[in-house]
Amino acid sequence: MKFTFCHNNINVLDLEKSLKFYKDALGLEEVKRKEASDGSYILVFLGDGETNHKLELTWLKEWDRPYNLGDNEFHLAFRVDDYEGAYKHHKENGWICYENTKMNLYFLEDPDGYWIEILDKNRK
Template sequence: MKFKFCHNNFNVLNLEKSIEFYEKALGLKETKRSVAEDGSFILVFLGDEETNHKLELTWLRDWDRPYNLGDNEFHLALRVDDFEAAHKLHKDMGCICYENESMGIYFIADPDNYWIEIIPAQR
């Protein structure tokens, strides 16, 4: 028996704002979209065009408040080939929420405050 990662899911309040963020901040592109027949939810899958792993964004029509992320101790991690350029982009976007210079990494927060770790390619 062998298991393989497929996707991670984040529930989002503003689907279009989240898609725009992930495209601008991380270069992720929409690969699939599913809309419930009754309009109660939309699922959008984003990919990096290199791996099979996807980020699933779920929008729920009747959800009307920010998601409770608890202590926000979970996160996604992405490796980037040009760490300095990525850091500049994210700084200009104002989405860096935590930096650990001794480890050579930093985190950005998406519009719903999910954290994404940015790791240089050489780590």
């Protein structure tokens, strides 16, 4: 028996704002969309164009408040081939919420407060 990653899901309050963030900050593109016939939800799957792994953004029509992320001890992680360039781009846009220079990594915060770890592709 073998399991492979398919996607991760996060719920978002403002779908358009989140789509813009994930495109501008990480280059993720929409690859699939499913909308409920009654308009109660929209699912948008984003891909990096390199792997089969997807990020599913779920928007719920009836949800009208920020999501409770608890202690926010979970996160997504991305490796980048140009760490310095990515850092500069993310810093200029004000997306960096935490840096650990000793470990050569930093985190972004998306519009809903989810954290995204950025790692140099050469980091062991």
